[in-house]
Amino acid sequence: MAEKTTQDSSTGLSAEERAAIKERAKELRAQEKAGKNREAGLKSVLDAIAKLDGTDKQICEGLVKVVGEVAPELVGKTYYGMPGFANGDGKMVVFVQPAGKFKTRYATLGFEHPASLDDGDMWATAFAVLAWNDAVEKKVTALVKKAVS
Numbered sequence: 001m002a003e004k005t006t007q008d009s010s011t012g013l014s015a016e017e018r019a020a021i022k023e024r025a026k027e028l029r030a031q032e033k034a035g036k037n038r039e040a041g042l043k044s045v046l047d048a049i050a051k052l053d054g055t056d057k058q059i060c061e062g063l064v065k066v067v068g069e070v071a072p073e074l075v076g077k078t079y080y081g082m083p084g085f086a087n088g089d090g091k092m093v094v095f096v097q098p099a100g101k102f103k104t105r106y107a108t109l110g111f112e113h114p115a116s117l118d119d120g121d122m123w124a125t126a127f128a129v130l131a132w133n134d135a136v137e138k139k140v141t142a143l144v145k146k147a148v149s
Contacts, residue, residue, distance in 0.1 A: 045076035056098035115147035
């Protein structure tokens with residue numbers, strides 16, 4: 001069961017949420033300076049992953065590997081401190097919300113609006129991930145391929 005977080009009654013945000021907002025403001029300033037520089041983007045993602053441990057780290061490293069193999073056109077970019085990848089317009093396509101970030105029981109692989117995952121009138125844009133293994137890698141590879149198609 002996930003730990004309870006303390007919410008600030010004046011803002012309605014938990015300490016983790018406030019920290020994520022501050023991280024996002026910092027990211028936006030850094031991204032503005034770096035522009036669409038691939039190396040700077042990948043470095044920011046790898047730096048975010050370096051702060052993780054255990055399963056969260058393995059899942060994020062797995063995503064980096066998959067994107068590098070099947071969608072090298074995506075540019076590394078952090079998103080509220082979470083590792084992810086954006087399209088050529090700088091719009092986030094895929095990211096991982098590590099379980100430790102908000103003290104949840106599983107990491108979440110999320111896709112944003114630019115991802116082409118459309119499937120009729122309803123489709124999933126987020127997936128719970130408990131571990132990185134061959135089966136998960138295969139599913140993530142298929143999702144990333146579809147997202148950029």
